[in-house]
Structures are given as structure tokens and as C-alpha cells.
Amino acid sequence: MKLDLLTSLYVFMLAAFIGFEVIRRVSPLLHTPLMSLTNALDAIAVVGAIILAGEYHAHGAMLAKILGTIAIVAATSNIVGGFLITDRMLRMFKASAPKKP
Amino acid sequence: MTNFSGMEQIIEITYLIATALFILSLKWLSSPATARRGVFAGELGMLLAIAGTLLHHGIVEYKWIVMALVLGTIIGVPLGEVAMTAVPQRTALSHAFGALCVTLVGTAEFYLRTPDVPRFMMGVLSLEVILGSLTFTGSLMAAGKLQEVLPQRPITYKGQNIVNLGLLGVAIVVASMLVAHPEKTQLFPLIVGIPLLFGVMMIIPIGGADMPTVISLLNSYAGLSAAAMGFVLDSKLLIIAGALDGASGFILSVNMSKAMNRSFSNVLFGAFGQEQTAAAAKQEARPVRSATPEEAAAILAAANKVVIVPGYGMAVAQAQHKVRELYDALTKRGVDVKFGIHPVAGRMPGHMNVLLAEADIPYDKLLDMDEINGDFPQTDVALVIGANDVTNPAARTDASSPIYGMPILDVDKARTVMVIKRSMAAGFAGIDNPLYYLDKTLMLFGDAKSFVGSIVREVGGGHE
Numbered sequence: 001m002k003l004d005l006l007t008s009l010y011v012f013m014l015a016a017f018i019g020f021e022v023i024r025r026v027s028p029l030l031h032t033p034l035m036s037l038t039n040a041l042d043a044i045a046v047v048g049a050i051i052l053a054g055e056y057h058a059h060g061a062m063l064a065k066i067l068g069t070i071a072i073v074a075a076t077s078n079i080v081g082g083f084l085i086t087d088r089m090l091r092m093f094k095a096s097a098p099k100k101p
Numbered sequence: 102m103t104n105f106s107g108m109e110q111i112i113e114i115t116y117l118i119a120t121a122l123f124i125l126s127l128k129w130l131s132s133p134a135t136a137r138r139g140v141f142a143g144e145l146g147m148l149l150a151i152a153g154t155l156l157h158h159g160i161v162e163y164k165w166i167v168m169a170l171v172l173g174t175i176i177g178v179p180l181g182e183v184a185m186t187a188v189p190q191r192t193a194l195s196h197a198f199g200a201l202c203v204t205l206v207g208t209a210e211f212y213l214r215t216p217d218v219p220r221f222m223m224g225v226l227s228l229e230v231i232l233g234s235l236t237f238t239g240s241l242m243a244a245g246k247l248q249e250v251l252p253q254r255p256i257t258y259k260g261q262n263i264v265n266l267g268l269l270g271v272a273i274v275v276a277s278m279l280v281a282h283p284e285k286t287q288l289f290p291l292i293v294g295i296p297l298l299f300g301v302m303m304i305i306p307i308g309g310a311d312m313p314t315v316i317s318l319l320n321s322y323a324g325l326s327a328a329a330m331g332f333v334l335d336s337k338l339l340i341i342a343g344a345l346d347g348a349s350g351f352i353l354s355v356n357m358s359k360a361m362n363r364s365f366s367n368v369l370f371g372a373f374g375q376e377q378t379a380a381a382a383k384q385e386a387r388p389v390r391s392a393t394p395e396e397a398a399a400i401l402a403a404a405n406k407v408v409i410v411p412g413y414g415m416a417v418a419q420a421q422h423k424v425r426e427l428y429d430a431l432t433k434r435g436v437d438v439k440f441g442i443h444p445v446a447g448r449m450p451g452h453m454n455v456l457l458a459e460a461d462i463p464y465d466k467l468l469d470m471d472e473i474n475g476d477f478p479q480t481d482v483a484l485v486i487g488a489n490d491v492t493n494p495a496a497r498t499d500a501s502s503p504i505y506g507m508p509i510l511d512v513d514k515a516r517t518v519m520v521i522k523r524s525m526a527a528g529f530a531g532i533d534n535p536l537y538y539l540d541k542t543l544m545l546f547g548d549a550k551s552f553v554g555s556i557v558r559e560v561g562g563g564h565e
Contacts (some may be wrong), residue, residue: 008337009343011337011340012328012344015334015340016347017350018345019344019347022184024352026127026130028444029132031128031356032450032454033138034127034353035350035449037139037143038345039139039199039323040143041126042323042324044123044327045339045343048334050157051157051159052209052210053165054161055160055161055454060212063212067205068206069166069167070201070205071201072169076170079175081191082178082181083143083147083181083197084178085180087140088182090140093460094464094466095134095229097463099191
């Protein structure tokens with residue numbers, strides 16, 4: 001398998017910079033939803049788990065299937081729970097009603 | 102170059118769109134006005150990426166995948182429905198789940214690929230598994246402490262740091278041996294097992310007050326382990342999501358350490374709240390002024406500007422809804438009421454804002470420490486509810502205090518300070534608070550919820 005290491009490192013570096021710049025701008029008001037949202041996004045690892053559990057393996061098929069399946073369960077619960085609670089929290093944030101029309 | 106089939110191109114494009122949506126999702130989170138759009142973007146990106154992955158031609162069996170997706174949803178829904186006070190432990194638990202996923206996939210990848218694992222691949226695979234395992238048990242411990250099924254007090258013993266660093270050191274040495282000889286499969290369980298143990302040992306000496314930093318740090322580790330998994334699977338999407346999560350956790354941990362005037366190493370390697378019990382005991386018998394709800398209500402109603410400083414004690418007493426009633430009653434009388442929120446009020450970054458927003462307090466009245474501190478000299482009454490150390494002026498003035506240098510809310514600069522507190526017992530860090538002995542300070546002794554309730558009755562009752 002060919003691994004394009006340098007490209008991956010570039011991608012990581014750029015994403016980290018974007019992450020710092022974007023997240024620095026998130027108001028401290030929303031730091032809890034920020035953490036639950038990034039947590040849900042991070043569960044994109046489910047993609048790796050799906051391929052692991054579903055692909056054909058000449059040896060170690062049982063191991064791949066069991067570990068992959070548990071991994072999907074763990075990641076999916078983060079996706080569902082993470083998005084749900086983030087949205088629930090954000091719905092609570094309301095601006096004060098304008099005083100005078 | 103690469104030989105993509107049509108289907109694979111489609112899958113790659115869904116990943117590309119998902120990546121863009123993830124970045125937009127975080128960008129939109131910057132303001133409460135666009136934040137919900139951010140969640141939607143994230144959901145759409147996730148859906149696209151999962152749908153794309155399911156189209157992958159290499160997948161031969163769907164039965165287990167579908168079962169796991171359904172089961173994960175069944176577990177996920179209640180985790181999205183927890184009470185707002187339980188969000189910190191829910192978050193810690195989800196870090197554990199994320200780390201579990203990464204560790205399991207990493208472990209399977211190792212056994213599937215051994216013995217021909219390239220050096221670099223073995224390096225990132227080790228990183229993935231080590232970070233994943235220690236985050237898994239570390240987060241479970243943190244969740245246990247937050248849920249109070251485990252003791253909140255730091256547990257320390259002599260040589261603790263040496264034992265912990267030694268454990269981590271051994272794991273790194275074993276990982277290097279695996280990088281040199283990836284065929285030695287018998288070594289692999291060690292780079293899972295030792296970090297699992299390290300995760301437990303790492304959290305044992307950490308007290309409840311340091312949880313905001315610890316959760317953020319574990320957040321960062323979870324992100325980095327996912328990014329490492331992205332390197333192993335050569336998935337740009339995963340590398341980017343992991344890097345974003347890692348960056349977010351890192352920023353939050355730095356924020357939290359700054360807010361507590363501690364370095365990372367100090368949070369991880371120094372148990373707080375041990376030595377200063379003696380210092381606190383010295384000053385028991387100093388006189389304080391106290392007031393009744395009627396007196397407090399009269400002063401509040403006569404004020405122009407009031408700043409309420411809530412701490413976690415307010416949430417513990419479930420007083421946030423009464424506080425909202427007080428806010429309403431005072432606002433109706435024309436009093437300008439704002440809230441001053443310390444970064445570590447609550448059990449995780451931003452937690453207090455969520456608790457107050459849940460009680461329907463408008464978010465534009467919730468100001469963080471830097472925004473509100475300039476207002477205190479013009480403030481008539483600073484009302485402290487269930488907060489202690491974050492209002493302690495000793496942090497500014499007393500170089501011998503263990504919290505010296507910690508940024509605090511300058512409530513002592515307000516004209517009058519009122520503190521609702523159960524008793525004169527010291528706060529989380531066990532440090533005495535000179536604020537309570539000032540001439541301008543009125544102590545309101547009682548349960549936060551019922552005391553605020555009595556004030557509300559007095560303020561609301563006084564029709565003119």
C-alpha cells in the first residue's frame with residue numbers, strides 16, 4: 001500500500017492552522033457546545049470503522065468484524081448524541097427582546 | 102497515477118464536501134445567531150460521508166454495520182437528552198467512546214497488516230493506540246469523578262509522578278521497539294495495556310476543580326488520536342476532523358489553565374488543595390456582616406447597575422430559575438442586570454452559560470471575565486451566588502496565597518458586594534476569602550435557591 005506521507009502531513013498542518021483560526025473566534029459563551037460539536041465531528045472515525053467491519057479480510061476476519069462493529073457503535077453514539085445535545089443547547093441561547101420598537 | 106473507478110470518485114467527492122461542511126460548521130459556531138446552522142452543516146457533512154462510505158465497493162457485508170449503526174443510535178439518543186448539569190460527564194463519556202473507536206480500529210489494523218507494516222505507519226499506529234487507550238480510561242475516570250461515582254478528592258501518594266511518567270516512558274519504549282520490529286506482535290498488547298493503566302493513574306490525583314482543564318485536554322488527545330488514525334488509513338477527511346478537534350481541545354485547555362493560573366504540567370502533576378488547610382484554619386473568628394432577604398432586596402431594588410456572579414454552587418442548588426426570576430423582577434424595575442461569568446465557573450468550559458441560557462436568561466447579558474471586569478467600579482451591587490475562589494481578591498494582592506495570580510472577577514471593586522453562601526466554609530480549593538470580611542460585603546447565609554426566592558418575593562412585592 002502506498003502512503004503519501006508528505007501530503008498527509010501537509011493536510012494535517014493546514015487543518016490545524018485552520019482549526020486554530022476558526023476556533024479562536026468562537027465566543028467563550030459557546031465553548032460547551034463547541035466541545036460537544038467537535039466531539040460529534042470527530043466521530044467521523046466511524047468511516048474507518050465501517051470499512052474495517054465491512055471489508056473482506058483473508059485472515060483476521062473475525063477480529064476485524066468484532067472490533068469494527070464495536071467501534072461503529074461507539075462512534076455512532078457520539079455522532080447522534082453529540083449533534084442532539086449541541087442543538088439542544090444552542091436552541092436555549094436567545095437574545096434579549098428589543099426594548100423599544 | 103491513481104486509478105479511480107467512477108464510484109470511488111463519487112465517494113472521494115462526498116468526503117471533500119463533508120470536509121468543507123465541517124469547517125463551515127465550526128466557523129458558524131462563532132456566533133449564537135448562526136450556530137444552529139453550524140450544527141446542520143455538521144450533520145449534513147456527516148450524513149454525506151457515511152453514505153459515501155457505505156457505497157465503498159470493498160464492503161462485502163452490511164449486516165453487522167447496519168446493526169452497529171442502529172445500536173449506536175439507540176445509545177446515542179439518551180446521551181443527547183441528559184440534563185444540562187450532566188453535560189460535563191456526558192462529554193467526558195463521549196471522549197471515551199471516541200477514543201475507544203480509534204483504539205479498536207488501530208488494534209485491528211495492526212493485526213491485519215502485520216508483519217509488513219512500514220516504519221512510519223507503525224509509528225503513527227502506535228501514537229493512535231497509545232493516545233486512544235489513555236484517553237479512553239482517562240475519560241472514563243473523569244466522567245466517574247464528575248458523576249460522583251468516584252471520589253472527587255485528589256488521591257496522591259509519594260512518587261506518584263515518577264510512577265506515572267515511568268509508565269508512559271515504558272509505553273513509548275515498547276512502541277519504538279515495535280517501530281523497529283513490527284513483526285513482534287507479542288509486544289502490541291503492551292502499547293494498549295500500559296496506556297490504559299496510565300489513563301487511570303493520570304486522573305487519580307486530579308481534583309474536581311481541575312476538571313475543566315482535564316476535559317479539554319482529553320478532548321485534544323481524542324482529536325489527535327483520530328488524526329493519527331487518519332494517517333494510518335490515509336483518510337484526509339479523518340486527518341482534518343481530528344486536527345480540528347485536537348486544535349479545539351488544545352485552545353480550550355490553554356484557556357482553562359490560564360483562567361486558573363496553572364500550567365498544564367501543574368494541573369497534571371500537582372495535586373491542589375493539600376497544604377493550605379492550615380492557613381485557612383487560622384482565620385476562623387473574623388467578624389462578617391450579614392443581611393436578611395428583605396434588606397438585600399431593598400438594596401438591589403435601589404441600585405442602578407447589578408452584576409450577578411454565579412458559580413457552580415448556584416447550579417448545585419438548582420437556583421438558576423430563581424435567579425432568572427430575580428433578573429426579570431429587577432429588569433422590570435429598570436435595574437441594569439448583567440452576569441459576570443468566570444471561565445472556570447462550572448465543570449467544563451462554557452458550562453455556566455449553558456445553565457443560564459437554559460433558564461432563559463438572554464445570552465447578551467452573559468459577559469465573560471474580560472468583558473465585565475471594567476464594569477465593577479461603576480456597579481452598585483455585585484451579587485455572588487455560589488462562587489468563591491473566582492472572586493477572591495487574595496489572587497490579586499496576597500503573594501503567599503495558593504491562588505495568587507489567578508485572574509478573578511473584581512467584585513470587590515463594586516460599591517456593595519453580596520454573597521449568598523451556606524456557611525463560612527472555605528471553597529473548593531480550601532482557601533479563605535478576604536472578600537467576606539470587607540466592610541462593603543454583606544453575607545447572605547442560606548440555600549441559594551430559597552434565598553434568591555425570598556429576595557424575588559420582596560422585590561416583586563414592592564409595587565408602587
